[in-house]
Amino acid sequence: MPDVLYFGNRFDTFQKAVGPIEKITETEVLPPTASAEIIVIDSKPQRDAAVPIGVIGVVSSDNREGLETLMKSGMTTVACGMSYRDTVTLSGTVGRLTVCLQRRLPTVGGYVREPAEFPIEYRGLDTDCLLLASAVRLLCGKDPN
Numbered sequence: 001m002p003d004v005l006y007f008g009n010r011f012d013t014f015q016k017a018v019g020p021i022e023k024i025t026e027t028e029v030l031p032p033t034a035s036a037e038i039i040v041i042d043s044k045p046q047r048d049a050a051v052p053i054g055v056i057g058v059v060s061s062d063n064r065e066g067l068e069t070l071m072k073s074g075m076t077t078v079a080c081g082m083s084y085r086d087t088v089t090l091s092g093t094v095g096r097l098t099v100c101l102q103r104r105l106p107t108v109g110g111y112v113r114e115p116a117e118f119p120i121e122y123r124g125l126d127t128d129c130l131l132l133a134s135a136v137r138l139l140c141g142k143d144p145n
Contacts, residue, residue: 002108004136005055008042010129017125017133037108038139040132041066056108058135060128061086078105078139080131088135090127091117099134099144107141120145 006014040058044065057070061081070077080088089100098117105113120134134144 002037002140005036005039006042007040007045010042013125013129014040014042014133017129018136038136040136041070042128042132045069056139058132058139060132062128076106078135080128080135082127088131088138090131097121097130099131101138105138108139109141111141113138113141118144 004018008014036055038058039055041063042060044063055075057073057075057077059066059070059077059079061067061079061083067077067079078088079086082089084102087102087105089102090097091100092098097120099120100117101113101115103115107113118134120130125133137144
């Protein structure tokens with residue numbers, strides 16, 4: 001499994017939501033170099049933060065500062081949210097949710113996930129955390145549930 005670097009203030013919740021992924025490291029400052037293959041930005045990064053090169057970034061589209069930081073870096077960015085522009089979205093009703101992969105997504109393992117819908121169990125998570133965790137699982141070649 002790939003290494004995941006988590007930047008935010010909900011590490012325990014995120015780690016539980018992602019499930020069995022071998023290594024998730026929490027960081028308070030975005031390092032310019034890291035051994036991680038995926039970086040999740042779940043809070044506002046410091047101004048002009050450097051981000052590792054060659055890493056896939058995962059961010060909520062509502063996190064404007066995080067999205068801008070990743071976009072400026074030129075890294076592959078997976079945006080999660082409730083907009084048609086987002087790569088990973090959510091649909092359904094309370095108790096019956098579906099994670100939607102809106103476009104093709106290259107995984108860390110080198111193959112491509114095609115657009116699809118994945119029914120999931122509601123886990124009591126807020127929408128952003130659920131979507132970020134689902135995106136990481138998809139990037140790792142796993143289903144969101």
